[in-house]
Amino acid sequence: MDILSIEGLTKHYSSGWPGRPPLVVLSGLSFSVAAGEIYGFLGPNGAGKTTTLKILMGLMRANSGTAKVFGYAAGDIRAKQRTGFLPESPYFYDYLTAEEFLGFYGRLAGINRSELSGRIIQMLQLVDLTEARHRQLRKFSKGMLQRVGLAQALIHDPELIVLDEPMSGLDPIGRKLIRDVILNLRDRGKTIFFSSHIIPDVEMICDRVGIIMKGKLLATGRVDELVRRDHVQSVEVVCEGVEVNKLSGIEPFASRVRQQGRQSLIILQQSHNLERVLAEIRKHGGHLISVTPQKGTLEELFLNPSCSLSEVGG
């Protein structure tokens, strides 16, 4: 079942000058997010990620197309009741303490007084801010603000969590904490939709990803499927007992060779040449140490979309 669906979404801004074409931010964007999955929305800065999220949260209106959350039009109160949202580089009421801050957002979500104090304690523990609960947010670091922001998004135990660049600007410990929280939420059956331009984060935790560029969805699917389907695999061969520069027969197939002491590293662009290379190594008296197929990464896919991706959904 789709929790979130977008169909032919278009957003453009007037250029401000008569005769000049409008600035197109989203162009016929279509995709959906199923219940219980982590969906990563990947794209460079200015690709249209934040605009899409703002439309989904009812902060912005699309020029055409539909965006539905839990079957309701984006921005509908019934959808917002079941959704938690953390915007990019959030700024909060810095005169509030962490406890007051979560209390404010909890009350806005309609949590009753008796339940709220328990939820606040739970959320502060979840994001490791229990000790800072009486501290005003103006004394928080960027990482702490991001974590308390995540806590406000989760205070009402939403079914869908929408996060805009949740790991941006965080140190490795902060990023791991956010990743762990996201994975934990997925294990509890929640649906997570988050945007990012940090590829390893997306690759590490997402069930599915959508790649957006210049307002168009270039690809969507499982990370392994996208990588396997679109990228040429390479193979890393490590052997010893032979000098790599004597293996003249491998030159046409190897993209990179390197001698490290007794060991030699050979990287092949295509796996079907592997047998020939192995035969050449044996012929020169070398011993095989390892053969490792190198899976294509999302980064390669992301950086070179023209050769590997076909446009989907407009």
Place this chain on the structure above:
Amino acid sequence: MWSIGVISLNTFRENLRDKILYNLLFFAVFLIGGAIALGDLTVMEHDKIISDIGLASINLIGIIIAIFVGTGLVSREIDRRTVYTIMARPIHRVQFLLGKYLGLVVTLVVNVVIMLIVYLATLWSGHVPIRSTVFQAVQLMLVEMLVITAVALMFSTFSTATLSAIFTIGVYIVGHLTEDLKAIAERSPSATIKGLMSGLYYIFPNLEMLNIKGQAASGISVSIAFQSMATVYGLLYATLLLVGGCLIFQRRDF
């Protein structure tokens, strides 16, 4: 209603922590200092001057808060992007706007009440008679503050805090000159000027209707009918502005 209450309470708390009530200290020092100094300098008009200064101070400080806090009520939320997380909650935009408005109104009422207490204490200590006209004047001042807050809020739904403040100050000044606009319209031979001035007269709030400080300081009371009519007029005007602000705010992108 719940959401409006939560937002207004938070707005009130924000105003408190922004140390807006510090102006009360300034007010008390100014009033007491002014009263003592003028009490020594004047002989005949002693009571009237003390009353005048006190009422004018309450009015001035209230209007300054209404303009400068009111114009930041929404625009600051948008600039700082705090509006994103609030609008993502299950609340309507109208509830947010009304919550912000009521939060500032509560701040103004608390300010005016404290300033009134200081003022009455000053009158009492200076042996100046306390008349009911003082309360009439302060009540209409509060209505004027409600109108000005609504003006500021409406501008802040679509403009920056600085521009909103400029526009609101403009409305406040013209609002106190509406009788002059009417007089110009009546006397001008030019049909264009007549039309323009008449238009401005009807569009801008008649804030002089809410200004009875002069009478109050002299101990002249106004009728209950006038007091009620002026109050209803002010509240109606503020309501219209809030409706306008809500309509604009409903349509805008963040």
